Amino acid sequence: MGLFDDEFYSTRISRRTNKIGRKQMPGFPLRSRKDWGIGRLAALSAASGAAIVLVLTLALGGGDGKATVSEASALAASGLVAPGDAIQQTVTASAKVRPAVVSIVNEQATMLPQVEGEEGLPLPEGGVEGELQPASVGSGVIFAKKDGKAYIITNNHVIEGAAGLKAVMINGESRPAKLIGGDYITDLAVLEIDGKGIDVVAEMGDSSKLQSGEMVMAIGNPLGLGDSLSMGIISKTKQVIPVSLSQDGNYDWEQEVIQTDASINQGNSGGPLIDMKGKVIGINSMKISDVGVEGVGFAIPVNNVMPIVDQLMKQGKVPRPYLGVYTLDLESYFAQQGFGGGVEGGIEEGTENGEEAEEPGSGGPEIPAEVTEGVIVLESVGPALDAGLQFNDVITKLDDQPIRSTMELRKYLYGKKQIGDKIEVTFYRGGKQDSVTFKLLDKSEEEEE
Structure with missing residues (x-):
């Protein structure tokens, strides 16, 4: 999953312990506790108590950042505030949210061994789907309750590929969950469960x-x-x-x-x-x-x-404009061809796998020598296909925005354009620059056609 994921690599804990012996420093003879006067002990206790109150108050957000040592000393002396009150804030904060936090169980079908059917005919190769079994677990938080239903926010990768979903409450009760919608771009999803008995909804900050x-x-x-x-x-x-x-x-x-x-x-x-x-x-x-x-x-x-x-x-989705091209970064193509460094490429709009770039001498994209950045069209579909974009076209601009990578293509498309907007695509084909203008569609609408 690369560097950025939620994999857990190691549970090792350092068992190293350090034992620091008492050492007498020159000029500072060690005193026994009985040598300390009552006045000194009282002064030390007051100072340390004030310091603890001040540190905890500032660290845990209990003050406005303007507290002074004298104010902390006064609070400690008055007995109105104790360090335990500040520590209790963490307990109070977590108790406020914990009942709204659930475990999400991603269930997937197991494959049963292939057996002969009742009429002696073999079942499809690979067996048949069996009962749903837990495949992975994640978390979620109840953020709304309406019309007898409770709604949960979670990550899209938590529910990805699920044949069934369950939400496990803090008391261990398991409830079936229904997917309302998910978005792989932002990695967010919303689930629905029966809201009976759910009294706590998390407050958003x-x-x-x-x-x-x-x-x-x-x-x-x-x-x-x-x-x-x-x-x-x-x-x-x-x-x-x-x-x-x-x-x-x-x-x-x-x-x-x-x-x-x-x-x-x-x-x-x-x-x-x-x-x-x-x-x-x-x-x-x-x-x-x-x-x-x-x-x-x-x-x-x-x-x-x-x-x-x-x-x-x-x-149930996040509508986004659909250009209709699967791409490979030009720099990545150069790197594959052995022309030196390059950045990793990508494919537009979340396809699962990009096609390999053409082997040297097999008819790769034709571009002028000065063109070193852009994205190669591996395949065009939908609006891009209708507009005439072809395999090996190299896109260098969307409207007036230079495009150097698939990431930049996505960011401009999703951040600056809307469904139904017109877009001008500048590209190279056969070594010559050309452009085409067409309307962006909704990806789901295109897939339904």
């Missing part, structure tokens, strides 16, 4: 107000352990990482995420990342899983999540 260093918690079902919490900080409020939508190792999209060092492992995907007020500020999605890498996890910001969720609730 505001991810635009997050600050680096702010404490957060991840809740979910890591490694199938169920109802588990991990805690950390916001390492970076906005991180843009490359992803491979088709999981073929070619990075063909970019995802904006929150980076956190709260532990996110396989099974946490789809669960909530919450702040210390118990509000959901992200949906846990992936981590960097590589040898020597720790504490680098990612969550989709809730402000990016909810517009997608709204579209999935209304239409």
Whole structure:
């Protein structure tokens, strides 16, 4: 799955222990505790108590960042605030959300061995589908309840390929889940379950107000352990990482995420990342899983999540304009031909596998020597086919926007254009530049034709 996924590589824990012996420093003789006066002990206790209150208050968001040591000392002396109150905030925040967090079970059919039918005829090669069995687990969070139904946000990769879905509540109760819609581009999905007895719905926060260093918690079902919490900080409020939508190792999209060092492992995907007020500020999605890498996890910001969720609730999909080309990056083609370096290519609009570029001398794309960036058309369908785009055409611009890779093609298409818009495609064919203008369609409509 590449660097960016939610694979869990190792459970090894360092068992190294350090024992530090007491050493007398020159000029500083060790004192026994009985040598300390009552006044000194009281002063030390007051100072340390004030420091603890101040640190916990600032770290856990209990203050406005303007507290002073004197104010913390006054609170400690008054007995109105104790360190335990600040620590209790984590318990309160998690308790507010935990009943709304569920485990998602992806069920797939097992294959039974091939046997002869009742009339002595063999069944199709490979056997037949048997009972549904759990294939993978993830997490989700209940975000809405309406007309007796409860609705769950999770990751699209959690439910991908499922023949059946189940949601397991915090009390262990399992309920059948129905897929309302999923979107592989943003890796989000919405499920529906019976809402009977569900009283807690998670409250959404505001991810635009997050600050680096702010404490957060991840809740979910890591490694199938169920109802588990991990805690950390916001390492970076906005991180843009490359992803491979088709999981073929070619990075063909970019995802904006929150980076956190709260532990996110396989099974946490789809669960909530919450702040210390118990509000959901992200949906846990992936981590960097590589040898020597720790504490680098990612969550989709809730402000990016909810517009997608709204579209999935209304239409069961996220409508996007459809160009109708499967492509390979030109630089990747050059690299395959041995012309030096190049970047990894991709294929447009989420196809499963790209075709290999032509072998040297077998009629590859003809382009001027100065053209070194663009995308090669491997196949055109739908609107692109109707407009006359062909195999080996090299697209270099969409409208007036230079296109150097499949990622840039996608970003311009999905970010700047709408279904029904006209688009001008500039391309090279037979060494000559040409262009064509046509209307973008809805991909689902094209597939239904």
